[in-house]
Amino acid sequence: MAPIGSLWGDARQRQTKYILSAAAIAGLEVDLQPFEFGVTNKSPEFVNKFPFAKIPTFEGEDGFILLEGASIARYVASLAPESGLLGNSIKDAALVDQWIHFAEHEINTFTDYIWQLVERFVPEKAYSENIHKVIAERQERSLKFLEQNLDLRKFLVTDEITLADIIVAGVIQRAARVTLGAAERALYPNVFAYYERVAGDPRIKDIFGAKDFVEVPVAPKKDE
Template structure:
């Protein structure tokens, strides 16, 4: 006998955890037939029950109604006696909520933003916004990856709704941003996804399709401009030819002909000694390889770095007392990077916000062309708001700082890395 109806559409990822809960607990639920999204959910018959008109939405046979995916999944899991899906102890229940909330707010929110941006749903496409949303989504995914790397499930030894929601959000991201190169950095998270969707009860319910594989992430495609039909030109009546008078050459014209064209200026950084270190190859390696460990980008750097023509620096914002909210400090780094655009071919940077709101600093590392930082960074009007300190990678302390800034696990004065950005 059915316990009620789960209002959703088959492809809706947010409803999959609730459907999986029903499958795992043996609860029978109905899915609506003949439901047309964005039409039926706007009708009074629907909005009288669910005021915001959102799906998924639950309507029980006992008259109980509830909407929002997490609330529905928790309710259905609670209907099953002795179910461990919500966690057995108060500690486990808190941890389940913790991972559900983090996956939703730090991964899926940015997946939604990226999807809307690529489709132009709410506003014109913006590459800087795309980069910000992608960096924040990946940061959340890396946190999940680190936690699941040493365990099978997110909380305890058995599957919980935390696993169901993480799987749903990772699956959705895999359809938009998680291309082959990025998936290599998240092996344990995809191993976990396979574990969840292949649970016998879930697999038999045909809740998830096979995990999609993207060679490259979905990219923005600008819409084609509609060509305006050409107006039919009416033939003009023939005009009698006028006798052309010889043109007088102005004195100013003669003078201009004698002035040689101004030569194109060359960036003095191009005249620095040649180096075997290729900055573009480094940027690709950093993007596509794990940062630490064997075969990682740091190992690649040491194998290929040539200080002839390049140098490594530490950068610190001079006025940390002015920093307030960490997301605002992260935006400040993004603005600084935007103003460095003219030096993109000469510079790589990994800079982050360390600490918490009203108690943070901005610090990181640069790899740049030439022996001095100023010629590269002075293209940004606010460059003097930062201190630039040259690093000596033969010194253990400088080397440790450099590697931690690349790996986004830098800690300075007891302040841990909170958010970061790369200039590539």
């Protein structure tokens, strides 16, 4: 099968995992291009084609250009409607989108905020324990909501893996490498049993790779 297009991204990046996983389940091939961060995306050829100069980026065989991981993954899924990745009805598709937005904005946003705060990627490299606490509480609220929704469900929308499950699993993997240590993960048994179902699917297991979960959440160094 000929590739549907070329993808520039890092295979370790959750957004790239979304796209490659969607393609694998859809039975489609995406040509992952060689990429070196800070080099490839600063080359004149790359910037001319992708002015935003970020990854992942996609170019279809017909020249169609697309940015943002979830959008590219959704486009890939739409090319194989029989895969069930977008559900089986208009309502299913709306639920898929709901969970994608929820995962990206109500869980992953807080993972990124906390990581940036602890690593001093904020103005004046300041760290605020109070801000850290508030952000962690907001993520906790979202995880509790997800835990409740998975109480009696194998997957989020249908009885099979959809794009929503791929993206939620990617977001959970990222959180468990940053904000959710062993003690925190124990609070969400449904979420992490679900993660194992999705990330352990033989079609995408190698794409998700090793869990590499942290034992304790990231925190500022004691001398900071």
